[in-house]
Amino acid sequence: MHPDLTERILQHLETVDKVDTLELATLFSVDHQKVVGALKSIQAHGDLVIAETATQKNLELTDEGQSVVEKGSHEAIVYSLVPPEGIAQAALMVAGGPNAKVGFSKAMSQGWILLDKSVNPPLVRRKVDQIVDNVKEQLVLVASGKSQLTAKDVADYKKRKLLQETTVKSFILSKGPEFATTLTKLETDLTMDMLTSGLWEQLKFKSYNFDALGAAPTRGHLHPLLKVRTEFRQIFLEMGFSEMPTNNYVESSFWNFDALFQPQQHPARDAHDTFFIIHPAQSHKFPQEYLQRVKAVHSKGGYGSLGYGYDWKLSDAQKNLLRTHTTAVSARMLFKLANQEGGFKPAKYFSIDKVFRNETLDATHLAEFHQVEGVIADVGLTLGDLIGTLYEFFRKLGITQLEFKPAYNPYTEPSMEIFCYHPGLAKWIEVGNSGLFRPELLRPMGLPENVNVIAWGLSLERPTMIKYGINNIRDLVGPRVDLKMVEDGPICRLDHI
Numbered sequence: 001m002h003p004d005l006t007e008r009i010l011q012h013l014e015t016v017d018k019v020d021t022l023e024l025a026t027l028f029s030v031d032h033q034k035v036v037g038a039l040k041s042i043q044a045h046g047d048l049v050i051a052e053t054a055t056q057k058n059l060e061l062t063d064e065g066q067s068v069v070e071k072g073s074h075e076a077i078v079y080s081l082v083p084p085e086g087i088a089q090a091a092l093m094v095a096g097g098p099n100a101k102v103g104f105s106k107a108m109s110q111g112w113i114l115l116d117k118s119v120n121p122p123l124v125r126r127k128v129d130q131i132v133d134n135v136k137e138q139l140v141l142v143a144s145g146k147s148q149l150t151a152k153d154v155a156d157y158k159k160r161k162l163l164q165e166t167t168v169k170s171f172i173l174s175k176g177p178e179f180a181t182t183l184t185k186l187e188t189d190l191t192m193d194m195l196t197s198g199l200w201e202q203l204k205f206k207s208y209n210f211d212a213l214g215a216a217p218t219r220g221h222l223h224p225l226l227k228v229r230t231e232f233r234q235i236f237l238e239m240g241f242s243e244m245p246t247n248n249y250v251e252s253s254f255w256n257f258d259a260l261f262q263p264q265q266h267p268a269r270d271a272h273d274t275f276f277i278i279h280p281a282q283s284h285k286f287p288q289e290y291l292q293r294v295k296a297v298h299s300k301g302g303y304g305s306l307g308y309g310y311d312w313k314l315s316d317a318q319k320n321l322l323r324t325h326t327t328a329v330s331a332r333m334l335f336k337l338a339n340q341e342g343g344f345k346p347a348k349y350f351s352i353d354k355v356f357r358n359e360t361l362d363a364t365h366l367a368e369f370h371q372v373e374g375v376i377a378d379v380g381l382t383l384g385d386l387i388g389t390l391y392e393f394f395r396k397l398g399i400t401q402l403e404f405k406p407a408y409n410p411y412t413e414p415s416m417e418i419f420c421y422h423p424g425l426a427k428w429i430e431v432g433n434s435g436l437f438r439p440e441l442l443r444p445m446g447l448p449e450n451v452n453v454i455a456w457g458l459s460l461e462r463p464t465m466i467k468y469g470i471n472n473i474r475d476l477v478g479p480r481v482d483l484k485m486v487e488d489g490p491i492c493r494l495d496h497i
């Protein structure tokens, strides 16, 4: 608010009996709201002024009315589009755009144009050589505040949505019993000094506003990872996926590696990369026939594959570990899908949960993190389906530029790393891994020959870090989490970063 607006109002009021706040706004060339604000603060100081409410009706152009002022009325535009030789009505409608229909009927009733039915198709022709665009002229006058419209004109223009009536509330001010041209400062606090010296009797106190909203107290907040997880879950659900049960952190090597055709000598199965469990060190319950088929495909091959040709050991498959990827969850689910009652049915699944790797900790790696994984099983799926699905999935995250790079996974062929262009960071970043599950994985499970499975996985931490502008993963979990970030972090889409 203008600092001395209150005093300017009071000084003006000293010279007159009554003044309207709208008049003051024009006089001081300030917004009417500001004058009303200043009035409120004058009123807070006591009965300096008497304010009576007044309402005034104003005529204003609508957006459509404004366009008539700028470009002419709809009927004049239609008239101007009719060439001397005439034009087919349909072509006129196309040329005139959305307002051509009203323009046409108004121009007809004004007697400016006619429809010549003596030719086939009928042609719209000019009926007069010249027109005066009264509507435009009258609205121009309204815009300049000089309108002299009759009540009927006003009603007509309102009906045509060219004019609207607005009511403006204002106050008529006159001097009150405590009128003064300056404001005395209002005290907000009653101090001990004021009481003992008796000063309080001469001071004016600001009254309490019991309706003011207090500051919201802080309370529980969702962690950024949970918020981003909610967002991913929502996207999967929108795309028709169902969530897989993911509650087993402890998994056997069988489901984490062997079922996925990952050979027992694979370096990832080394204790350097995997946390093995000591108690209990082994799992014992496996679907026996399936286990035999997995053993066979590793050691001898099958389903058109040569296998790896090594001596597959049950004892290695039995070793318990903290699952290293959520693909172990997908393996269990696909086995269930292949062996469910009534046989295989196409399905779309997702999971978002914690996985563990024996990593050297650094700015981008922790020993535990989350994976987001999507899996689709259906007849005749191709790499094209995978690419299309990935585009749709990432589009829903606000990412539209993707690139794919050939990659290798023991369980997928072909495999693709997924890169996306991040406009905020102005670079391509790797966001995930994907592929078509190998027959050596699907057929031993009992999935029919013509069924293919496409899948992709990404970490939950990486998009969360990008979204919240964090470059050290240790700032995302544990004691280094900035509580301000947790409180303020909005649930918003990645494109709002």
Ligand SMILES: N[C@@H](Cc1ccccc1)C(=O)O
Pocket (backbone or CB within 6 Å): 324, 325, 326, 327, 373, 409, 412, 433, 434, 435, 455, 456, 457, 458
């Ligand atoms: N399991 C892979 C991701 C992935 C999932 C599904 C298919 C292909 C790859 C990983 O840990 O990175």
